[in-house]
Amino acid sequence: MTVYLRLAAIGCLVLATCLLPVTLRAEQAAETTIEIPDFPAYPAPKEVLQENDRGTLYFPSRTPTDFRWLFNRNAPRYPTTVQGDLYLPENASAENPVPAVIILHGSGDVRENREMAYARLLQSRGIAAVVVHSFAARGLSQEIPYVSRVLAMSHVDLMTDAYAALKFLNRHPAVRADKIGLLGFSYGGMATRAAIDRRMYDLLADGVPPFAVHIDFYGPCHTRLNTRKTTGAPYVSIRGTEDASNDPAACAARAKTLEQAGSPVISEWIEGAGHAWEFYHERQFVPTLNAAPCELVLTGDGQWQLGDRVMDSPADADRAERIRVRREMVGAMREECMSKGYIMGNDPKSAGIARKLLLHYVEKYLQTE
Template sequence: MYRFLCLLMASIVFGTAAGHCQTQAGTSTITFQSATYGDMRQLLAGEATTAAVTVKATLEFPKQVKDRYPTVIVVHTLAGYRDANEGYVAAELRKAGFATLTYDSFSARGTTGTALQGSPGYLTVGVADAYAALRLLSRDSRIDAAHIALIGFSYGAEVAHLAAFEAVRSALTPGPDRFAAHVSFYPGGTFGAVAEPGAYTGSPVLLLLGDKDDNLPLTKIERYLAYVRAAGAPAPIQTVIYPGAYHAWTVPDLTTVRFYPDLVSTKKCPLILLGPKRPALLIDGEAKPFDPTAFGTCLATAPGYSMGFDTAVRAQSIADTISFLQRSMRP
């Protein structure tokens, strides 16, 4: 209604409606309601463990004037939202014409990524917030609801991949809403989907990987993609591998490559496969029954991983992301 009245008044006052009723660029602080789940089983069953959580977010628009903006939700690392990382990439996305939404899932719950890492509900809060943000943006008249993408870094990269699973989407969004595209910067490689038709939402997924990332050996992703192909249910996943890149290559504070022994890593663990039935483990190219004791043991055997900033790889991976989003969300 507002836009109709604005167009009518503009045509009367200016003789034309063009250029006078477009959405204006700017920044706004918004909030949305999300939920907390104790583990992935509770999320898939819709059993939230607490009352609603209020998440404070920043919605920013590019300088270009448009009726509606394609939008990217940006999910943070284990360290939470930081201007130097998530804020920097969001600004680059806005230069390319995308609106951006940023927030901190950990601070919204009064905790930190360090405190949550390795717990059963570690990733579920991120996925819940991503879909809550999608529902909010889909109702905003300034946003092109059919072109909302999700990207993330490390922790957020796992969230971005998980959000592409149909079992997760349908548990958190009863309607048809889905993300138009997913981008994972240096994911941890904890979850995959059981190989079967319809396991993914159908939206394209881009995994950005470093060949020096000792938190996610490339062979782990290669074996997963081979598994789903062999089962006749290939995942809609593209990969880009950056030579010489370590985990967290976009984080400028990590000026020197260093090993962080206290961080939880699943590098020696098989992928947990999610599907409509019980979770499984990807072992020797096959889905085997999930064994929580065995998984806990593999977590304990090889903690820690290396991290290091790389200016050139950051620039290239952002460019690759923008190109992928532009292709994936072309009207």
């Protein structure tokens, strides 16, 4: 049964990427309904994978909603079945296992011209790719309003699905378990960066080999996790110099933390590029709330701190309460620090540069011994 929460409207919130321009005014106080749909009735995940398994497959994950309930092992786990689209090169077999990349979508969901396009590109280069459908796994279809979808699923859920997909691919005979990378866009980029934290690996990986490389496409940098140790994998970020949703100083601080915590760090900035350069719609300034000026700091027990305020959340909260806590956090950010807008949209030149960079780092970290 679908649950509904009445929440103050916050517009097209930029913990991630918006799809279309949305004009926002601080004085607007209209209410909106946040839908919390049931999880879909997907087929049961396969217990045993064969070397020719490809296409639409399903794997088990869970829905913590945020770090508070990921860190608390006694919190409800919400078992979740996730769809993954596996693009397997024709030459992949048990005798010839290939590297792979797990792809996490942005807050605009899986898109033909981004996640799917990159999966096909990697497949054509002899690398398997799995596109993870995290929104759909939680019943958050495109028919549900954007705000409802983003409030109902955080980048922590994306990260949890990433590790679930990693364990899933470890069972595939045609995939090299030691050569699986993680690629995320915007919202998914935030999850890709978080997944390199050794705490997340220890909580979610169940001992399988860690990701061989983390590649972050323009993931906003306003979350500070206080990472003290990474898995040791390389972290590569690819961003645009005209993307105001990626604050250069904050991104540099996040990169320095990861480097000090044990990971090689490469930061690529594409001159003149905005946000989501793969999108079909015209490149333009999007007047929407932008979290880049904020800094959310993760406390040791998984709470978010904004300035002097800790977003206190019950350790045993149910799904509806977790989403309410997220709404309050984003509302506080809107009032205290968010700015309005950034450039995004179709940019073939930047997209071409980004593709070349991606293939370079995939070859460097996944296709060489």
